Amino acid sequence: MKNKFLSIMFILSLALMTACSNSDTEKAEAPEGANEPETTKVDRTDLILATTTSTQDSGLLDELIPMFEEENPYKVKTIAVGTGQALEMGVKGEADTLLTHAPASEKELVDNEDVLNYQQVMYNDFVVVGPTADPAGVKGLSTTEAFAKIFESQSVFVSRGDDSGTHKKELQLWEEASLTPSENEAYLETGQGMGNSLQVAAEKQGYILTDRATYLAQKDTLGEFEVLVEGDDNLLNIYHVMEVNPEKSDMINVEGAKAFVEFMIDEDTQSTIAEFGVEEYGEPLFFLFE
């Protein structure tokens, strides 16, 4: 009897604990915003940022978001998904602001006025990486030639296959080479993020198109793997930030989205972006527009 009583008390106290800690955090958050010296009270503090996996996997957002939250009364909810899904969240009004890297698809949203205040943030480049042994012999070729060689030799090529910015770029490159990648039996679609897909490529000794930032961040875990094709004009990877049109949903945090876009193109932020990665990888992961 006593044991039962004790265990019930234990469970109840746990329940109370969780309930209390819930309200504690809520209480604690409210005054924080109010104490901010220069900011006025805001109705909506949650700010949903839909972005690509590369900005999270490279560690850039871990640096920028705390900076933004310190200067502004908003709590950023970063949802790192493929660019395709991020843009779709914008169209549906499920996000407040977007940071993506698929200019061709983004243009549709801009034209349809799904998004406003469309701003260039930074760029880096895509590279084709593959096993150092380079079975298809693509090293130093142009992108189109390299893709053709990979296709002809029926070498393993790992595709994201997830409608992300990188996947869109890859499909565009196959199209430019006038090839249908699925006719290559060794063409794999992972449906996963950049990091996971790189791991698959390394394990299968295949070629893969990746953004340079994610590749540099993961280089050490990939083994005998290296950059084979780079520097081509069509490998440019441009990131844009934008606000979701407030007409999409009456729950959109208009002020927050505006503040975020302004933050991303602010001088301080831009210099942080330019310096990001230099210390750890010896070269920057993202570059600024002059």
Add this chain to the structure above:
Amino acid sequence: MRMDLLIEGLKKAIELILAGDPIIAEITLRTLKVSLTAIIISMIVGIPAGMVLGLVQFPGRRLILALVNIGMGLPPVVAGLWITLLLWRSGPLGEYSLLYSETAIVLAQTLVSLPIITALTATAFQQISEKMILQVKALGATRLQLVWILMKECKLAILAAIIAGFGRVIAEVGAAMMVGGNISGQTRILTTSIVMEVSKGNFDIALALSFILMTLAFLITFCLTYLQQRKRSNE
């Protein structure tokens, strides 16, 4: 080489725990808080519901039992998808802004653990013989006393149901990723950070986190089992 990774991971786990890394501590505490809340809600709803399903005959009972049994196999990502659609800004509960919050994870986890607890509790109560119920009633027990005695009779099975439900909840990742969004400092729990660290290529941290998760699961399951078995030896 892979062995190295395991040992490295274990080392890193011990390092992280000893160093009392505030972020790891926060993620671990959030995992505990979310999973325990989900399991407690499932118990509060599931045990009485299972009792009714197991003891009371009413029309439609078999259908409900079948549905609950099917619910035991509900894939967490499906639960996650349903909860997402429900909580979308454009969804029926959109105005509460619950998506990408701890509450959303609790909801999804409750959805997968509730059927387990309900179904296993119902099975336990179905096994009680009619004669025993008659006997207890004949001894003049009130309704409440009857419920209490029957619950005592079934406590082994009820605790087993709680253990099974808890195992499901603490291991769950698909739904937590989808409805929680793995947001740093807000909805990041152990399982979702393991997925993220793997995708970042940080296998040592991922392994370290997996050791913490396993230790947590082990400790809680151990306590529950101890509770289950000790009470047995008391009688």
